[in-house]
Amino acid sequence: MKVVAAKVPVSTVWTSPEAPRDIDAPAVAAAPDVAAWAQSMDTETRLGLHGRTLTQLLYGEPVIVRSERDGWSEIVAPWQPSSQDDLGYPGWVPSAHLGELPESATAPVAVAVPVTSLTAEPGTGALAELSFGTVLSSVEHVDGFTRVALADGNFGWLTDESLRVVNTPATSEERLRLGSLFLGLEYLWGGTSAYGLDCSGLIHTVSRVLGQRIPRDAHDQADALESVPIDEVKPGDLYFFARPGKEVHHVGFVSAEGMLHASETGKVLENEALLPERRETLVAAARL
Template identity: 45%
Template sequence: MELQTGREAVVRVPVATLWSAPEAVRPVDRPALSDAPDIVTWIAGMDREQRVGDCVLTQLLLGERVLVTDLRTDGWAHVVAVEQPAATLDPRGYPGWLPAAQLTAPPEAGSPIAPLVVDVTLTPLRTAPDGPVALPGVVLSTRLTPAGQPVDGWRPVRVPGRADPLWAPEGDLVPLPTERPDAKEVLAMAERLHDLVYIWGGNSSHGIDCSGLVRTAWRRYGVTLPRDAAEQAEVGSEVALGDEIPGDLYFFARPGRPIHHVGIVSAEPQGDVRRMLHADYVKRRVVEERLPPDREATLVGARRV
């Protein structure tokens, strides 16, 4: 079944990047645009400034659903990422462009919802137990559907666009939780991405931004949050500063401006000392630190998801 405008599709590659426009991509972005994008090479090839280029909007993981809204003859598709809420942009989800070859037709109606989730930073999917790698770099929080019982420590899973199952190490996958996690569990998950490189729009364990870090950590536990920090600030309940606990969220904005940054509270405040784990645009890394003066000056509140 071919892609069709007005119909849903799913991502068939480990990480697909959503772009502001086909014309906005740069020569350095070439590795991310192929039928089998090489995200590792793409990130390694960018310098400090290129990693924060605003041509990148967000990223989608293997199996994520999109609504196809336009198909161009040059191979680009405009889509709405329906699993990434972005109400201020489109009530249906996050809109943007990606190569159509990174998508495939969705599973047949009535197919089971993926009940497994990747619980390691990266895992390869193989053609057979301990066989050749078919899909390298499947990332943390990717959801997969089992295709049978484990065999000798390997788990068969269904992969969009492939007739035959692929195989993952059984220990790299866990059942998708059905109960809401404790906030400290989510913090511990996010801490596993400590020192990961900052990528504007990054939403994977190859590279990530501030709201992507928050969203990825909660997605591991089956909770869907909005993609951007300003909309994440509308989720959950407000927490008075001084009452925050590890796993709550800090939000930051300059006077008269919308929220531009989010971090995860990493310790209970001690007097005026507050700490958080966040993907830091300045340091270009995921760091855990005491809030520096510029962050204290722009801290506008805390929330509990």
């Protein structure tokens, strides 16, 4: 086994090297275009991701490589805790998406806007567009820019206004503000990036920006987080949903309106009242 890092802005994690379809080519290319991939899919095509995609890695995210086959790497993602594996979330990614770990540095910062430009020097052309939720170690701060360690051993710059210092205490108001950045974003099974989120991906990625490392999947989040009575929830807490005799299948942020959540394939991220069919499957709540 070896430890490496994602060297592309967003790498989608698949169930196997055989899982991607022809339409998924932009996502598995050596230089993936996840935005174009997401835009190319209609609802039926997105439904076809069930059983194919698992989660996503963001730039600089560490992974453990267990094996390699035909240009693919079998990995686990330790920043995404999972009951499937004690080391992290398991799956497969193109080996071309992986590179050296960033140089050790201090004061991690997270991208706290949907997308921001990574540049070689302050104010120069973009090297890449980094997604919300990307966490990198900072080296220095100069005139409104932060220098960060990159996955190829070099360094780059991000604007201070696009970042949040990870160790800043989190508030429920900030949790909802960050989640609301994606209102109207189309649901993406396995999504943890600005180009698409699923229900637990929203919770996981917002929490990452706020310095909280929580499980990736809804049922694991329900098991791991501090439980609170449903009738004592506050905005920023979590609602969990399950059908009788089944494990938790959905999660959302409690909001003043009802719930901020990525609903399901074919719908968009929304902040809405709890519908009767949702209330029928509301089984638990938790506090971050």
